[in-house]
Amino acid sequence: MLDRLWATVESRKGADPALSHSARLLARGTAKVAQKLGEEAVEAVIEATRGNRDGVIAESADLLYHLMVVWVDAGIRPGAVWAELERRQGVSGIAEKAARAQPAARRLPGTRKVW
Structure with a gap:
């Protein structure tokens, strides 16, 4: 679904x-x-x-649409984000946070911004 939405925005x-x-949003520039x-x-x-479940659903749809607009504006294809999510999968958030306290040279590979 998100790939299709991105393709529509990109088109x-x-x-x-x-x-x-x-097109109107994209014409207004990156800051807007x-x-x-x-x-x-x-x-x-x-x-x-x-606690408005329906509101969260509606606003989430708006948020995802506008995220796709940002990606198109920045020249980012969804696959790049999917690959980053894949790279982060399985990395402990606790280990990632501990690695941030260490100098970059001592960090564990693949330990960056994990949910």
Whole structure:
């Protein structure tokens, strides 16, 4: 689903902003695209803190859409993000945090920003 959404947004890059919401966002530039992603993230957080399940679902959809717009603007294909997630899989968050306290030369391979 996200790959298809990304492809749709990517296909709108350079399209007529009067005809496409994605084209309009992309035409506004990186700062505006990033700002919109931040706004949607905050809206998702608000709905989560309210315990509004339907609101979280709706805002999550908006957030994912705007994340795809950011990726397209930055020239990032979904596969690059999937590969990074794959690389992080199985790395303990506790081990990763401990490795951050060490100089970079002493860090364990594959220990960076793990959930």
